[in-house]
Amino acid sequence: MTKPNLPPDLYGAPLGLETNLVHGGILRSQFAETSEALFLTQGYVYDSPEQAEARFKDESGGGFIYSRYANPTLAMFEERMKLLEGAEGARATASGMAAVTAALMCFLKAGDHVVAARALFGSCLYVVQDLLPRFGVTSTLIDGRDLDAWRKAMRPNTRACFFESPSNPCLDLVDIAAVSKIAHDGGALVVIDNVFATPVYQSPLKLGADVVVYSTTKHIDGQGRCLGGVVLGSDKYIKELHTFYKHTGVGMSPFNAWIMLKGLETLSLRVHAQCASTAKVADALAAMKNQGVTRVLYPGRPDHPQADLAKRQMTGGSTLVAFELAGGKAAAFKFLNALKIIKISNNLGDTKSLITHPATTTHQRLKPDDRAALGISDGLLRLSVGLETPADLITDVTEAVKAAVG
Numbered sequence: 001m002t003k004p005n006l007p008p009d010l011y012g013a014p015l016g017l018e019t020n021l022v023h024g025g026i027l028r029s030q031f032a033e034t035s036e037a038l039f040l041t042q043g044y045v046y047d048s049p050e051q052a053e054a055r056f057k058d059e060s061g062g063g064f065i066y067s068r069y070a071n072p073t074l075a076m077f078e079e080r081m082k083l084l085e086g087a088e089g090a091r092a093t094a095s096g097m098a099a100v101t102a103a104l105m106c107f108l109k110a111g112d113h114v115v116a117a118r119a120l121f122g123s124c125l126y127v128v129q130d131l132l133p134r135f136g137v138t139s140t141l142i143d144g145r146d147l148d149a150w151r152k153a154m155r156p157n158t159r160a161c162f163f164e165s166p167s168n169p170c171l172d173l174v175d176i177a178a179v180s181k182i183a184h185d186g187g188a189l190v191v192i193d194n195v196f197a198t199p200v201y202q203s204p205l206k207l208g209a210d211v212v213v214y215s216t217t218k219h220i221d222g223q224g225r226c227l228g229g230v231v232l233g234s235d236k237y238i239k240e241l242h243t244f245y246k247h248t249g250v251g252m253s254p255f256n257a258w259i260m261l262k263g264l265e266t267l268s269l270r271v272h273a274q275c276a277s278t279a280k281v282a283d284a285l286a287a288m289k290n291q292g293v294t295r296v297l298y299p300g301r302p303d304h305p306q307a308d309l310a311k312r313q314m315t316g317g318s319t320l321v322a323f324e325l326a327g328g329k330a331a332a333f334k335f336l337n338a339l340k341i342i343k344i345s346n347n348l349g350d351t352k353s354l355i356t357h358p359a360t361t362t363h364q365r366l367k368p369d370d371r372a373a374l375g376i377s378d379g380l381l382r383l384s385v386g387l388e389t390p391a392d393l394i395t396d397v398t399e400a401v402k403a404a405v406g
């Protein structure tokens with residue numbers, strides 16, 4: 001196999017995002033294929049017992065051992081993600097939840113403590129609230145928007161601060177630089193779930209975070225096909241993760257890694273187009289504020305409660321918008337039943353626009369009081385905007401609002 005075909009500083013300066021998304025990390029085989037090869041292999045053969053011995057002794061010396069440890073198609077995807085994120089290391093996982101679980105469990109041990117923002121993806125909440133405590137890792141959940149709450153929750157044994165920004169489903173933001181400072185002063189690592197911002201609009205490592213996780217199921221595949229995840233961080237951290245990873249088998253399938261590589265090639269185009277449409281749909285919803293829409297939450301709008309922070313740490317809005325209808329669950333369901341183009345689904349980041357009613361789906365498990373504390377009212381809807389013609393989406397939501405409140 002040849003080396004990655006473009007040195008990262010080809011013309012004396014880092015290559016652009018889109019160039020890396022297309023060329024980054026390619027390992028060409030002896031056939032010199034243009035498109036990345038899909039290596040569906042469990043194992044690798046050695047020229048000699050001496051070579052096998054050497055490879056087991058020092059995995060960093062190049063060459064592969066077993067696809068639970070590493071695989072060339074995954075290696076290409078991981079290298080491309082590293083370039084995109086500016087990370088020293090990356091490991092691709094079977095799903096976003098495998099990424100979150102491995103990212104935390106690879107370094108936490110009994111007696112440690114985690115501070116996490118309460119506004120978390122449902123399964124992340126399970127990991128922090130139910131799973132980690134079974135292994136003696138305690139946690140404190142706080143309002144991630146409140147820096148004093150982060151400061152107060154820190155204990156001498158706090159080893160991780162974990163959050164999403166923007167969060168699901170209300171698109172609240174956490175000040176990444178400020179929380180990183182608080183965490184580091186207390187000797188903790190910052191682990192951030194960057195799914196909603198995407199690597200196109202937010203670079204948490206540059207803001208001070210230590211570890212970034214993605215569900216690549218979302219914008220990185222971007223076309224609703226495969227589950228996947230990735231964890232990115234320093235060489236030192238990824239080494240620790242690698243030990244956990246290779247022995248517990250949380251890795252991504254090579255087939256899915258190949259799909260993700262192809263997804264990355266168009267990531268920037270898709271995310272920019274979807275974000276531009278989301279801004280238009282958000283404006284159309286906001287224009288109906290006295291006609292049935294009570295709240296519009298979009299980080300790209302000046303009326304977002306944390307608009308200044310959005311400007312400081314994000315380079316774009318998001319491909320998601322949350323909004324609330326007057327009339328609670330009945331109005332929300334009427335709205336959903338009236339939609340013709342936008343599909344009802346709890347997934348997001350797809351080329352197809354998808355909408356969900358968090359109170360009865362993704363956040364059904366929460367107690368009503370906890371839902372209220374997160375701003376998830378019965379009239380709240382979360383829309384993931386796809387690649388359809390924006391005017392069609394605006395007509396779809398406008399007609400559905402009329403149907404819901406009429």
Ligand SMILES: *Cc1c(COP(=O)(O)O)cnc(C)c1O
Pocket residue numbers: 095096097098121123124164168193195196215216217218227228229
């Ligand atoms: C979807 C999602 C996950 C979980 O990812 P899977 O690929 O479904 O396991 C975690 N965090 C966020 C913010 C997500 O949107």
